[in-house]
Amino acid sequence: MEVRRERIDPAALRVQGATAREMLEGSEIHGPNQGAHLDPQARQEALERHVEERVLTTTLDRMVAWARSNSFFPLGFGLACCAMEFFQTAGPVMDMARFGYEAVRASPRQADLIVLSGRVSIKMAPIVRRLYDQMLEPKWAIAMGACCSSMGVFNNYALVPADKFMPIDVHVPGCPPRPEALMHGVLKLRSMVQEDPEAGWRERYGAVGTEEPPRGA
Secondary structure, X not given: OOOOOOOOOHHHHOOOOOOHHHHHHXXXXXXXXXXXXXXXXXXXXXXXXXXXXXXXXXXHHHHHHHHHHOXXXXXXXXXXXXXXXXXXXXXXXXXXXXXXXXXXXXXXXXOOEEEEEOOOEOOOHHHHHHHHHOOOOOOEEEEEOHHXXXXXXXXXXXXXXXXXXXXXXXXXXXXXXXHHHHHHHHHHHHHHHOOOOOOOHHHHHOXXXXXXXXXXX
């Protein structure tokens, strides 16, 4: 194999795209310096087509929601075996960095997403709620696994479902759920933040707001 070093003209690598001025002159149809004979209506149509293909308009609320939904800051927090699956989402196979969720924070004051990965005992529930209260606003929560969602195989007096003491946005079923399932739940949460959610069973059956208030409230 022969390696050769040659000087390349930068102009040869430049993409020759039509500018708005060229579109007004009609050069997109007849080439450079060939659109002087086009009437104003044809030039206006060319400019409108140019804008439609290259300009995107939105609202400030949608832009902020898009930025939030693509830059979650998860809390580095695990409860049981589901946490091992949660850690795998940052590995090279799932690579949650491609969605902008790889900045796992060690402090709840720097996080806006908590993934409850494992079973929650009655003694642990107040601590988990305290961490949730210390997180940034707006904040979201994912209940990962059957134990955290419905107490799963450990259905006894010592465990409590997460949505009984704090609001949960997305439930990820499984025992334990694979990293693909958690990523699916995170993408569902992203759709909710972008105000384009798919109606879940809570919305269909009117089961929103089933968490129980703390004692003395």
